[in-house]
Amino acid sequence: MRIHESNGAGRRWLVALSVGLWLMTVAGALVAESKHVVYIEASTVNRWKLDGFSSRTGNDRYRVEALREYDFDKSRLVKQVLAPGQQRPDAVIVQECSVYFPGDLEAYKRQYRGWISDIRAHGLTPVIATVVPPAHRKGAVASTKDFIKERILGRPSKFQQVVAFNDWLRALGQEMGVAIFDLERILRISSEDRHMRDEYDEGDGIHVNRAAYDLLDRELQAFLDRLEWRSSHALK
Secondary structure, three states, X not given: OHHHHHHHHHHHHHHHHHHHHHHHHHHHXXXXXXXXXXXXXXXXXOOOOHHHHHHHHOOOOEEEEEEEOXXXXXXXXXXXXXXXXXXXXXXXXXXXXXXXXXXXXXXXXXXXXXXXXXXXXXXXXXXXXXXXXXXXXXXXXXXXXXXXXXXXXXXXXXXXXXXXXXXXXXXXXXXXXXXXXOHHHHHEOOOOOOOEOHHHEOOOOOOEOHHHHHHHHHHHHHHHHXXXXXXXXXXX
Protein backbone atom coordinates (compact mmCIF):
# COMPACT_ATOMS: atom_id res chain seq x y z
CA MET A 1 0.00 0.00 0.00
CA ARG A 2 2.75 2.41 0.88
CA ILE A 3 4.51 1.68 -2.43
CA HIS A 4 1.34 2.57 -4.36
CA GLU A 5 0.87 5.73 -2.29
CA SER A 6 4.49 6.69 -2.91
CA ASN A 7 4.15 6.11 -6.63
CA GLY A 8 0.94 8.15 -6.73
CA ALA A 9 2.57 11.03 -4.88
CA GLY A 10 5.54 10.87 -7.25
CA ARG A 11 3.28 11.04 -10.28
CA ARG A 12 1.39 14.00 -8.84
CA TRP A 13 4.69 15.76 -8.17
CA LEU A 14 5.84 15.13 -11.76
CA VAL A 15 2.52 16.42 -13.13
CA ALA A 16 2.75 19.55 -10.97
CA LEU A 17 6.34 20.11 -12.08
CA SER A 18 5.41 19.66 -15.74
CA VAL A 19 2.52 22.12 -15.44
CA GLY A 20 4.76 24.62 -13.67
CA LEU A 21 7.43 24.37 -16.35
CA TRP A 22 4.78 24.76 -19.06
CA LEU A 23 3.37 27.87 -17.41
CA MET A 24 6.86 29.34 -17.11
CA THR A 25 7.47 28.65 -20.80
CA VAL A 26 4.19 30.28 -21.80
CA ALA A 27 4.88 33.30 -19.60
CA GLY A 28 8.36 33.62 -21.04
CA ALA A 29 6.99 33.43 -24.57
CA LEU A 30 4.45 36.16 -23.82
CA VAL A 31 7.16 38.43 -22.43
CA ALA A 32 9.38 37.70 -25.40
CA GLU A 33 6.55 38.50 -27.82
CA SER A 34 5.62 41.76 -26.09
CA LYS A 35 7.25 44.97 -27.28
CA HIS A 36 9.53 46.81 -24.88
CA VAL A 37 9.10 50.58 -25.19
CA VAL A 38 11.31 53.12 -23.43
CA TYR A 39 9.61 56.49 -23.03
CA ILE A 40 12.10 59.27 -22.25
CA GLU A 41 9.72 61.79 -20.82
CA ALA A 42 9.64 65.35 -19.62
CA SER A 43 8.02 66.87 -16.55
CA THR A 44 4.86 67.69 -18.53
CA VAL A 45 3.70 64.12 -17.96
CA ASN A 46 5.55 63.39 -14.72
CA ARG A 47 2.45 61.84 -13.13
CA TRP A 48 1.50 59.63 -16.07
CA LYS A 49 3.18 56.64 -14.37
CA LEU A 50 3.93 54.86 -17.62
CA ASP A 51 5.45 51.87 -15.84
CA GLY A 52 1.85 50.92 -14.99
CA PHE A 53 0.62 51.32 -18.57
CA SER A 54 0.11 47.60 -19.24
CA SER A 55 -1.85 46.96 -16.05
CA ARG A 56 -4.07 50.04 -16.52
CA THR A 57 -4.91 49.24 -20.13
CA GLY A 58 -5.05 45.45 -19.71
CA ASN A 59 -2.69 45.22 -22.67
CA ASP A 60 0.29 42.89 -22.27
CA ARG A 61 1.52 43.45 -25.83
CA TYR A 62 3.61 46.42 -24.67
CA ARG A 63 5.94 46.88 -21.72
CA VAL A 64 6.54 50.60 -21.22
CA GLU A 65 9.53 51.77 -19.20
CA ALA A 66 9.61 55.45 -18.24
CA LEU A 67 12.88 57.36 -17.91
CA ARG A 68 12.83 61.01 -16.85
CA GLU A 69 15.31 63.85 -17.27
CA TYR A 70 14.49 67.32 -15.93
CA ASP A 71 16.48 69.04 -18.66
CA PHE A 72 15.97 69.50 -22.39
CA ASP A 73 19.17 67.58 -23.06
CA LYS A 74 18.18 63.90 -23.01
CA SER A 75 21.61 62.73 -24.23
CA ARG A 76 22.45 61.01 -20.93
CA LEU A 77 19.35 58.82 -21.05
CA VAL A 78 19.71 58.06 -24.76
CA LYS A 79 23.28 56.88 -24.09
CA GLN A 80 22.07 54.87 -21.10
CA VAL A 81 19.49 53.05 -23.24
CA LEU A 82 22.03 52.33 -25.99
CA ALA A 83 24.92 51.35 -23.70
CA PRO A 84 26.56 47.94 -24.32
CA GLY A 85 25.25 45.21 -22.08
CA GLN A 86 21.85 46.84 -21.58
CA GLN A 87 18.64 45.09 -22.51
CA ARG A 88 17.66 46.84 -25.73
CA PRO A 89 14.07 48.04 -26.11
CA ASP A 90 12.15 47.72 -29.37
CA ALA A 91 11.31 51.42 -29.51
CA VAL A 92 12.44 54.66 -27.86
CA ILE A 93 10.10 57.65 -27.58
CA VAL A 94 11.63 61.04 -26.79
CA GLN A 95 9.47 63.86 -25.45
CA GLU A 96 10.25 67.40 -24.32
CA CYS A 97 8.45 69.84 -22.00
CA SER A 98 7.30 73.37 -22.81
CA VAL A 99 9.13 74.63 -19.71
CA TYR A 100 12.36 74.66 -21.77
CA PHE A 101 10.91 77.24 -24.17
CA PRO A 102 11.77 79.83 -25.30
CA GLY A 103 15.30 78.57 -25.77
CA ASP A 104 18.04 77.94 -28.30
CA LEU A 105 16.01 76.32 -31.06
CA GLU A 106 18.98 75.57 -33.29
CA ALA A 107 20.75 73.74 -30.47
CA TYR A 108 17.53 71.86 -29.67
CA LYS A 109 17.21 70.77 -33.30
CA ARG A 110 20.81 69.49 -33.46
CA GLN A 111 20.33 67.48 -30.29
CA TYR A 112 17.04 65.94 -31.39
CA ARG A 113 18.36 64.96 -34.81
CA GLY A 114 21.38 63.35 -33.14
CA TRP A 115 19.25 61.29 -30.74
CA ILE A 116 17.05 59.96 -33.52
CA SER A 117 20.09 59.05 -35.63
CA ASP A 118 21.78 57.26 -32.71
CA ILE A 119 18.66 55.28 -31.80
CA ARG A 120 18.14 54.19 -35.38
CA ALA A 121 21.84 53.30 -35.83
CA HIS A 122 21.46 50.77 -33.01
CA GLY A 123 18.60 49.03 -34.82
CA LEU A 124 15.82 50.39 -32.60
CA THR A 125 12.60 52.13 -33.60
CA PRO A 126 12.80 55.85 -32.77
CA VAL A 127 9.61 57.82 -32.11
CA ILE A 128 9.27 61.60 -31.94
CA ALA A 129 6.74 63.00 -29.45
CA THR A 130 5.61 66.57 -30.01
CA VAL A 131 5.68 69.02 -27.10
CA VAL A 132 2.47 69.55 -25.13
CA PRO A 133 1.63 73.22 -25.83
CA PRO A 134 0.96 75.57 -22.93
CA ALA A 135 -2.60 76.54 -22.06
CA HIS A 136 -3.82 80.09 -22.56
CA ARG A 137 -2.24 82.49 -20.10
CA LYS A 138 -4.79 83.74 -17.61
CA GLY A 139 -5.08 87.18 -16.04
CA ALA A 140 -4.28 90.74 -17.06
CA VAL A 141 -0.71 90.65 -15.73
CA ALA A 142 0.23 87.58 -17.73
CA SER A 143 -1.38 89.00 -20.87
CA THR A 144 0.49 92.29 -20.44
CA LYS A 145 3.83 90.48 -20.04
CA ASP A 146 3.21 88.47 -23.21
CA PHE A 147 2.24 91.63 -25.11
CA ILE A 148 5.42 93.43 -24.07
CA LYS A 149 7.63 90.44 -24.84
CA GLU A 150 6.14 89.70 -28.25
CA ARG A 151 5.01 93.07 -29.62
CA ILE A 152 7.45 95.53 -28.03
CA LEU A 153 10.63 93.53 -27.40
CA GLY A 154 10.13 91.23 -30.38
CA ARG A 155 10.91 88.08 -28.41
CA PRO A 156 9.11 84.81 -29.07
CA SER A 157 6.75 83.61 -26.38
CA LYS A 158 6.78 80.09 -24.93
CA PHE A 159 3.72 79.21 -26.99
CA GLN A 160 5.16 80.58 -30.25
CA GLN A 161 8.39 78.63 -29.90
CA VAL A 162 6.62 75.41 -28.89
CA VAL A 163 4.36 75.34 -31.94
CA ALA A 164 7.28 76.30 -34.21
CA PHE A 165 9.36 73.46 -32.73
CA ASN A 166 6.48 71.03 -33.13
CA ASP A 167 6.18 71.99 -36.79
CA TRP A 168 9.90 71.30 -37.16
CA LEU A 169 9.56 67.93 -35.37
CA ARG A 170 6.85 66.86 -37.81
CA ALA A 171 9.04 67.92 -40.73
CA LEU A 172 11.95 65.97 -39.21
CA GLY A 173 9.74 62.92 -38.91
CA GLN A 174 8.82 63.13 -42.59
CA GLU A 175 12.45 63.70 -43.59
CA MET A 176 13.81 60.77 -41.59
CA GLY A 177 10.81 58.46 -41.85
CA VAL A 178 10.16 58.54 -38.09
CA ALA A 179 6.70 58.11 -36.56
CA ILE A 180 5.22 61.02 -34.60
CA PHE A 181 3.33 60.57 -31.34
CA ASP A 182 1.51 63.89 -31.66
CA LEU A 183 0.79 65.07 -28.12
CA GLU A 184 -0.04 68.54 -29.38
CA ARG A 185 -2.76 67.26 -31.70
CA ILE A 186 -4.21 65.10 -28.92
CA LEU A 187 -4.35 67.83 -26.27
CA ARG A 188 -4.75 71.12 -28.17
CA ILE A 189 -7.95 73.09 -28.62
CA SER A 190 -7.93 72.95 -32.43
CA SER A 191 -5.68 73.30 -35.46
CA GLU A 192 -6.43 77.04 -35.39
CA ASP A 193 -5.93 77.48 -31.63
CA ARG A 194 -3.04 75.24 -30.70
CA HIS A 195 -3.03 75.91 -26.94
CA MET A 196 -3.65 73.04 -24.53
CA ARG A 197 -7.34 72.56 -23.74
CA ASP A 198 -8.29 73.89 -20.31
CA GLU A 199 -9.81 70.56 -19.25
CA TYR A 200 -6.36 68.94 -19.51
CA ASP A 201 -4.47 71.66 -17.62
CA GLU A 202 -3.29 70.70 -14.14
CA GLY A 203 -3.51 74.38 -13.22
CA ASP A 204 -0.12 75.86 -14.11
CA GLY A 205 -0.65 76.02 -17.87
CA ILE A 206 2.16 73.50 -18.53
CA HIS A 207 1.55 70.16 -16.84
CA VAL A 208 -1.40 67.90 -17.61
CA ASN A 209 -3.98 66.34 -15.28
CA ARG A 210 -5.59 62.94 -14.70
CA ALA A 211 -8.13 63.40 -17.49
CA ALA A 212 -5.25 63.95 -19.92
CA TYR A 213 -3.43 60.85 -18.68
CA ASP A 214 -6.52 58.70 -19.22
CA LEU A 215 -6.79 60.01 -22.77
CA LEU A 216 -3.05 59.53 -23.39
CA ASP A 217 -3.26 55.90 -22.25
CA ARG A 218 -5.79 55.22 -25.01
CA GLU A 219 -3.90 57.27 -27.59
CA LEU A 220 -0.54 55.63 -26.83
CA GLN A 221 -2.04 52.16 -27.11
CA ALA A 222 -3.61 53.02 -30.49
CA PHE A 223 -0.34 54.59 -31.66
CA LEU A 224 1.73 51.52 -30.73
CA ASP A 225 -0.80 49.30 -32.52
CA ARG A 226 -0.16 51.32 -35.71
CA LEU A 227 3.60 51.64 -35.33
CA GLU A 228 5.87 49.97 -37.88
CA TRP A 229 8.46 48.20 -35.73
CA ARG A 230 11.96 47.49 -36.93
CA SER A 231 12.39 43.72 -37.27
CA SER A 232 15.64 43.32 -35.31
CA HIS A 233 18.26 45.07 -33.24
CA ALA A 234 21.28 45.84 -35.38
CA LEU A 235 23.66 45.96 -32.47
CA LYS A 236 23.64 44.11 -29.16
